[in-house]
Amino acid sequence: MEFSPDLRTQHLLHLADNALILGQRLSEWCGHGPVLEQDIAIINTALDQIGQARMLYQHAGKGMNPALDEDQLAFFRTENQFLNFTMLELPNGDWAQTLVRQFFFDTYNYLQYERLTESSDPALRAIAGKALKEIGYHAQFSAEWVIRMGDGTEESHKRAQDAVDRLWPYTGEFFESDGFSAEAAVRRAAPLPSDLQPHWEEKVDAVLVEAGLKKPVLQWFQTGGRKGQHTEHMGYILAELQFLPRLHPEAQW
Amino acid sequence: MNSGLTERVLAVLETVSDPEIPVLSVIDLGIIRSVSVSEADHSIHIDLSPTYSGCPAMDTIEADIRSALTSAGFGSIHVRTVLEPAWTTDWMSESGKRKLEAYGIAPPEKRSGDKRALFGKAPEVRCPLCKSTRTTRLSAFGSTPCKALYRCDECLEPFDAFKCI
Ligand SMILES: [Zn+2]
Numbered sequence: 001m002e003f004s005p006d007l008r009t010q011h012l013l014h015l016a017d018n019a020l021i022l023g024q025r026l027s028e029w030c031g032h033g034p035v036l037e038q039d040i041a042i043i044n045t046a047l048d049q050i051g052q053a054r055m056l057y058q059h060a061g062k063g064m065n066p067a068l069d070e071d072q073l074a075f076f077r078t079e080n081q082f083l084n085f086t087m088l089e090l091p092n093g094d095w096a097q098t099l100v101r102q103f104f105f106d107t108y109n110y111l112q113y114e115r116l117t118e119s120s121d122p123a124l125r126a127i128a129g130k131a132l133k134e135i136g137y138h139a140q141f142s143a144e145w146v147i148r149m150g151d152g153t154e155e156s157h158k159r160a161q162d163a164v165d166r167l168w169p170y171t172g173e174f175f176e177s178d179g180f181s182a183e184a185a186v187r188r189a190a191p192l193p194s195d196l197q198p199h200w201e202e203k204v205d206a207v208l209v210e211a212g213l214k215k216p217v218l219q220w221f222q223t224g225g226r227k228g229q230h231t232e233h234m235g236y237i238l239a240e241l242q243f244l245p246r247l248h249p250e251a252q253w
Numbered sequence: 254m255n256s257g258l259t260e261r262v263l264a265v266l267e268t269v270s271d272p273e274i275p276v277l278s279v280i281d282l283g284i285i286r287s288v289s290v291s292e293a294d295h296s297i298h299i300d301l302s303p304t305y306s307g308c309p310a311m312d313t314i315e316a317d318i319r320s321a322l323t324s325a326g327f328g329s330i331h332v333r334t335v336l337e338p339a340w341t342t343d344w345m346s347e348s349g350k351r352k353l354e355a356y357g358i359a360p361p362e363k364r365s366g367d368k369r370a371l372f373g374k375a376p377e378v379r380c381p382l383c384k385s386t387r388t389t390r391l392s393a394f395g396s397t398p399c400k401a402l403y404r405c406d407e408c409l410e411p412f413d414a415f416k417c418i
Contacts, residue, residue, distance in 0.1 A: 037392035037402060044394040051307020055336070126337035130306055133339060133418040141393045 003081050009060050010083060010180035011190060012124070013073070014226060016056035017084035020074055022105065023049030024241050025092055034095050041141060042098070048134040055127045075245040079235055080228040083180075087170035087222075089234045093163070096156065099145040100163035103207065106139035108174045111199050115191035124189060143207050150211025157212065164208070165216050172221025174200070181226070258290040262297055265325045272313045273397045276356045279314060283344025286335055296329035297322060302340040305398040342417050354381045359388075359403065359414035378414045380405035390414075 005013060026046035033039025057070035088105065092098045113135050116128035149160040175197040184190035208215050224230065245251065266285055271277045279285055286300040299318065303311045315332050322330050342361035345353075350360035362376050379386050385407035392402040400413045 037394070040396065041392055041394035044398055047307040047309075047398060048305060049307070051305060055306060122337075126339075129339040130303070130336050133341075134306060137393065137416070137418070144393075 003077060005064065007180045007183040009064055011184040012056055012060035014083040014180060016053045016060060017082045018088055019049045019056060020053035021084045021237065022088040023053060024237055028092055045138050052131045059123045059127060071245060075242045079230055079238055083228055084225055085173045086225040086231050087167060089231060089237055091233055094159055096149050096159035097163040099142050100160060101167050103142035103146045104167060104171050106135060106142045107203050108196065108200050110135050110139045111196045119190060120188040146207055147211045150213040161213055164213050168216040168218055169220060170222045173223055173225050176223060176226060178226045259288055262288050262290060265321050269317050269321045271310060273310050276352045277349050281346045281349025284340060294329065297327055298331045300333050300335045302335055304340050308398050342415060353415060357381050357412060359412060361415040361417040376417055378403055380408060381412055382410050383408040
């Protein structure tokens with residue numbers, strides 16, 4: 001698909017792609033959760049993410065010329081046209097890796113959406129008002145799990161620390177600036193990502209301390225998602241997500 | 254604005270229930286934000302506020318509203334989804350809350366400042382069976398996006414509670 005969205009659209013797609021790709025990953029837990037309650041919890045979270053993605057794609061697509069619908073944006077773009085954070089496309093790993101990733105991202109996302117409720121873009125503001133309530137609920141859930149695992153058994157502590165160490169390099173992408181986020185900040189449509197960093201670190205530090213987990217000391221961070229450069233895992237998740245509508249483009253439920 | 258017709262539309266909407274919680278009507282849920290009937294052609298305009306972004310019941314609810322109004326003899330029905338202001342459990346009617354408790358689901362309490370969600374504490378939830386407030390949250394999520402799972406420490410029964418948002 002020919003695709004060269006303007007900066008405003010790129011910003012909305014970045015938000016939508018984060019929600020869709022994480023929702024798609026989390027939905028892989030369906031039927032595989034450690035116990036029934038947690039299976040239900042993580043799938044509810046996936047459902048919220050996919051619902052948010054739909055609203056954001058609808059909003060992004062309406063503003064495009066020619067206008068595109070949510071399905072065209074989700075199912076017919078290629079890998080380098082997706083602008084999500086690379087952390088969100090990583091395989092789920094074990095429960096600790098899934099929940100530590102969720103905690104890092106939920107905390108960022110909550111702070112971001114809190115600011116999006118004051119966006120100069122009225123439709124984005126409305127979506128954010130709705131999504132913030134859900135994200136707040138997710139953020140509390142994932143923080144509780146990080147504390148429970150870090151402060152739990154020797155095994156759960158080890159797995160939680162492994163997850164923190166493994167995922168930490170991917171958190172740098174949250175706070176990077178690029179063309180679309182700078183432009184969104186100038187329009188007062190969204191906060192500058194770097195403005196969120198001190199608040200994110202404050203919350204993350206507090207939870208890691210309570211969980212008895214060590215914060216990695218690191219100089220190098222993963223980058224690329226905001227520019228459409230992804231890990232080797234992205235192609236597989238898109239294949240799973242997109243093959244049916246691509247095989248049967250006119251298929252209806 | 255034809256008030257007699259609006260009353261009739263509202264009466265029909267009282268009969269449309271949430272497919273996942275059949276004791277609640279769409280009016281009880283507080284998702285109907287406005288109803289207007291055009292004087293000129295009797296077309297109906299309804300503003301609907303979704304509960305959760307990804308709630309799969311919303312499409313069914315919209316279809317149920319259309320079919321109930323069509324069966325009642327109304328034509329030209331326009332349903333619009335409005336996101337702002339975001340739906341809150343504070344919009345649930347008092348009679349809806351009573352029906353919910355009688356059905357065995359703890360109704361939502363008044364929302365406590367959701368800005369504190371990141372550091373927040375769970376609200377006090379009353380057992381719908383024995384009315385004890387000695388209850389424990391088993392899971393923050395339940396069988397549908399709008400519910401959480403609790404256990405009563407007095408009568409020991411597990412129950413669903415409506416999440417407060
Ligand atoms: Zn009880």
